[in-house]
Amino acid sequence: MPTKFIPDLNWSDVTPKAVFLNRRQLIAGAAALSVAGPAVAKLDYVKSDYSTDEEPNDISDIRGYNNFYEFGTGKEEPSVNAQKLTVDPWSVKIDGMVDKPGDYDLADILSGVTLEERIYRLRCVEAWSMVVPWIGFPLADLLNRIGVQPSAKFVAFETLVRPEEMIGQRYPILDWPYREGLRLDEAMHPLTILATGLYGEEMPKQNGAPIRLVVPWKYGFKSIKSIVRISLTDQMPETTWNMQNPREYGFYSNVNPTVDHPRWSQASERRIGGGLFGGRQDTLMFNGYEEHVAGLYAGQDLTKDY
Amino acid sequence: MTLTDRINQAARRLPAWPIYIVGVLLPVWLFWQAASGALGVDPIKALEDRLGLWGLKLIVAGLCVTPLRRFAGVNLIKYRRSLGLLAFLYIVLHFLTWLLLDLGLRWEQALGDIIKRPYITVGMVGLLAMVPLALTSNDRAVRWLGSARWQKLQKLAYLVALSGGVHFLWLVKAWPVEPFLYLGAILGLLAVRMIPKRFRLAA
Numbered sequence: 001m002p003t004k005f006i007p008d009l010n011w012s013d014v015t016p017k018a019v020f021l022n023r024r025q026l027i028a029g030a031a032a033l034s035v036a037g038p039a040v041a042k043l044d045y046v047k048s049d050y051s052t053d054e055e056p057n058d059i060s061d062i063r064g065y066n067n068f069y070e071f072g073t074g075k076e077e078p079s080v081n082a083q084k085l086t087v088d089p090w091s092v093k094i095d096g097m098v099d100k101p102g103d104y105d106l107a108d109i110l111s112g113v114t115l116e117e118r119i120y121r122l123r124c125v126e127a128w129s130m131v132v133p134w135i136g137f138p139l140a141d142l143l144n145r146i147g148v149q150p151s152a153k154f155v156a157f158e159t160l161v162r163p164e165e166m167i168g169q170r171y172p173i174l175d176w177p178y179r180e181g182l183r184l185d186e187a188m189h190p191l192t193i194l195a196t197g198l199y200g201e202e203m204p205k206q207n208g209a210p211i212r213l214v215v216p217w218k219y220g221f222k223s224i225k226s227i228v229r230i231s232l233t234d235q236m237p238e239t240t241w242n243m244q245n246p247r248e249y250g251f252y253s254n255v256n257p258t259v260d261h262p263r264w265s266q267a268s269e270r271r272i273g274g275g276l277f278g279g280r281q282d283t284l285m286f287n288g289y290e291e292h293v294a295g296l297y298a299g300q301d302l303t304k305d306y
Numbered sequence: 307m308t309l310t311d312r313i314n315q316a317a318r319r320l321p322a323w324p325i326y327i328v329g330v331l332l333p334v335w336l337f338w339q340a341a342s343g344a345l346g347v348d349p350i351k352a353l354e355d356r357l358g359l360w361g362l363k364l365i366v367a368g369l370c371v372t373p374l375r376r377f378a379g380v381n382l383i384k385y386r387r388s389l390g391l392l393a394f395l396y397i398v399l400h401f402l403t404w405l406l407l408d409l410g411l412r413w414e415q416a417l418g419d420i421i422k423r424p425y426i427t428v429g430m431v432g433l434l435a436m437v438p439l440a441l442t443s444n445d446r447a448v449r450w451l452g453s454a455r456w457q458k459l460q461k462l463a464y465l466v467a468l469s470g471g472v473h474f475l476w477l478v479k480a481w482p483v484e485p486f487l488y489l490g491a492i493l494g495l496l497a498v499r500m501i502p503k504r505f506r507l508a509a
């Protein structure tokens with residue numbers, strides 16, 4: 001057990017901003033959606049203009065079809081195996097080039113935060129996709145509260161390692177802990193969120209409870225789940241799939257229909273929920289978020305920085 | 307009576323045709339399950355994977371027939387043709403699922419994948435190598451080719467099995483054990499064929 005160290009960070013100092021929030025400040029809460037499922041706490045949240053108006057996938061799709069190798073490599077395994085995971089208490093170590101490092105309790109991270117619903121497309125590197133109504137808040141909010149030092153250039157993330165509860169970690173299929181990373185400007189982008197729920201309810205364990213990253217213009221594996229560590233650094237961090245196979249999984253891993261995975265095409269995708277005869281649809285540049293994020297990569301050759 | 311004798315006796319009594327019936331019903335059942343949602347939320351992938359895996363299982367089963375006879379004296383040779391033909395059926399359906407349902411006849415992407423994606427290329431080699439085997443899987447073809455040449459043609463089955471095993475290993479992410487087990491079994495079954503005749507059981 002890490003000793004819990006809460007530094008003198010005063011959460012009431014926090015300036016809740018996020019301009020776009022004011023536009024449609026409606027508390028949707030329990031009223032907006034009635035979703036079948038186990039009784040879990042409903043979350044209070046507001047809507048966001050960053051949401052797509054595409055129809056979200058059924059909650060059973062989202063909860064039943066997961067890549068979360070900590071709980072097995074099969075798509076249906078996490079929904080079964082993840083239920084053993086203890087998500088309370090949960091603390092996140094925030095360290096590296098920050099003003100206020102420490103082990104933060106999840107409740108502290110969430111206190112004073114305005115949760116938003118972000119209905120995002122999710123594109124897996126395996127060429128399937130979904131639309132997920134996440135509940136979360138901009139990662140930038142947290143980083144601003146913690147205070148990022150000017151020397152920091154990247155953000156590194158780690159998933160929990162607890163083989164007693166995460167049976168996939170008993171095998172060296174990947175080099176645990178699962179690691180991911182973003183460049184600081186990507187991390188600060190308003191589309192990048194930390195999500196704690198979906199469909200108006202607390203995050204199902206198989207989807208990365210209690211807190212996970214969502215970066216909608218990158219392949220799904222960048223959106224690391226069940227985060228226990230966030231480090232600010234000046235070095236490009238090591239990331240799990242890149243370590244596993246650098247030729248196939250780059251650090252950036254932006255959704256890009258013109259840069260194929262060496263073993264399969266990324267030009268099109270299968271939308272989950274389409275059934276046996278749903279066929280495929282074209283994959284969009286940056287997963288359809290091009291107008292928001294293309295500027296981040298101006299001057300970069302995306303066939304090299306894949 | 308030994309176990310071997312018992313199996314051989316049972317094999318003499320049991321005809322091969324029920325294998326065809328069960329074998330043809332399986333894809334029908336899989337297709338129905340996929341269409342009705344019983345195979346999960348990504349039925350295309352599920353159907354594709356299941357057909358590929360059953361095809362590979364049948365290919366491996368077919369490879370077991372000869373070593374079983376040589377080293378254990380178990381004679382299941384009369385079932386081998388049905389195993390091979392069903393494997394061919396499953397791989398053809400596997401291919402059609404890919405082309406029609408998965409790619410939805412995006413020809414450009416299909417051709418690109420066959421040429422550029424090694425695991426698809428290797429799968430294609432496996433499928434094509436099965437065609438002459440399927441075409442010559444009747445008694446007329448055996449007579450027409452002559453037994454020696456027909457036997458030689460059957461060696462294509464080794465290429466089919468190797469392609470299938472490599473294809474499977476090549477398409478997975480990370481390192482799950484299953485494809486290694488299949489490829490290992492295939493390599494083992496090919497290796498035992500190289501054991502010199504004098505170590506074999508007397509027929």
Ligand code: HEM
Nearest residue numbers: 355358359361362397401404426429430432433470474477
């Ligand atoms: C001897 C021939 C073949 C065998 C034995 C075979 C076997 C397999 C097996 C065992 C799998 C994996 C199933 C699983 O993950 O559970 C698979 C997947 C697949 N095969 Fe084949 N296959 C063959 C030929 C082909 C051909 C000709 C094509 C297409 C041109 C093809 C396309 C695919 C695709 C697209 C997948 C799914 C890949 C994925 O999981 O994303 N296969 N096959």
